[in-house]
Amino acid sequence: MSYVQPQDFTRAMIDAGEKKVHMSTRDTLIRGFMAGAILALSAAFAVTVTVQTGSALLGAVLFPIGFILLYLLGFDLLTGVFTLVPLALIDKRRGATVGGVLRNWGLVFLGNFAGALTVAFLISFITTYGFNVAPDEVGQRLGEIGEARTLGYAEHGAAGMATLFFRCVLCNWMVSTGVVGAMMSTSVSGKALAMWMPVMLFFYMGFEHSVVNMFLFPTGLMLGGDFSIGDYLVWNEIPTVVGNVVGGLVFVGLSLYVTHARTKAPRLCEEIPAGGAPGVDNGGDAAAAAKVPAA
Numbered sequence: 001m002s003y004v005q006p007q008d009f010t011r012a013m014i015d016a017g018e019k020k021v022h023m024s025t026r027d028t029l030i031r032g033f034m035a036g037a038i039l040a041l042s043a044a045f046a047v048t049v050t051v052q053t054g055s056a057l058l059g060a061v062l063f064p065i066g067f068i069l070l071y072l073l074g075f076d077l078l079t080g081v082f083t084l085v086p087l088a089l090i091d092k093r094r095g096a097t098v099g100g101v102l103r104n105w106g107l108v109f110l111g112n113f114a115g116a117l118t119v120a121f122l123i124s125f126i127t128t129y130g131f132n133v134a135p136d137e138v139g140q141r142l143g144e145i146g147e148a149r150t151l152g153y154a155e156h157g158a159a160g161m162a163t164l165f166f167r168c169v170l171c172n173w174m175v176s177t178g179v180v181g182a183m184m185s186t187s188v189s190g191k192a193l194a195m196w197m198p199v200m201l202f203f204y205m206g207f208e209h210s211v212v213n214m215f216l217f218p219t220g221l222m223l224g225g226d227f228s229i230g231d232y233l234v235w236n237e238i239p240t241v242v243g244n245v246v247g248g249l250v251f252v253g254l255s256l257y258v259t260h261a262r263t264k265a266p267r268l269c270e271e272i273p274a275g276g277a278p279g280v281d282n283g284g285d286a287a288a289a290a291k292v293p294a295a
Helices: 006-021 025-053 056-062 064-072 078-090 098-126 137-148 157-181 188-204 210-222 229-261 286-290
Strands: none
Touching: 006 078, 006 098, 006 229, 025 056, 025 064, 025 098, 025 137, 025 210, 056 064, 056 188, 064 157, 064 188, 078 098, 078 157, 078 210, 078 229, 098 137, 098 210, 137 210, 157 188, 157 229, 210 229
């Protein structure tokens, strides 16, 4: 069977977090750059499909292609390390410190941003023939997205900020579920399917992903979107990063860690059911059941 049991893939999550804490600066930056660039290209592809076909659902169905590829290639997204790296610290792995976690987050952020910004420039360039003509239909749509998802939130004040934050939490709840999905299977097809489903959901629902936004909003600014860098940082990127931390770490990383890596001892029953003790793989051996004492 290619399915990996929760207690096993949770241990793999902690191991992965430990490795990322100790990864060299060079490797962390390169992996971050490539992940940001590939995800940006995937976002550009999804927007292009949506504009040309008129189907947002089709764009969302195809968007996970980039996400799946970058994780199969071993590259790192900020949203993923938000979930995995702190587990090494919580599990008291050797050499895992608060400083090490923050160092990893900072380097991956820089790498992701550089990769996404590079693709933002390239897409802006090709949709305007070197900034010599007005952006094409796809370029216009990219500019509209940046404006709607900054000034659109600002118009509602505190309620807009809360809406943004909750969309960010829901986003990385789903994206990090996709990250873990890659560890649920030992087959490439199984990994791809488990990653595809939650990532498609986040994109179609319009949740806010910090790395995707590192592409969308700079592209919008380059293509004449009616918002500022300050609007982007205050009314999107900074709250998005915070919300993504909460969504990934709390609802995915910690929930799996607490229930599968640091579980409570199983409760004992007064009577053992005919099929054996709950949680015990008896394999038809009555001796296994006999090991559970009566209350």
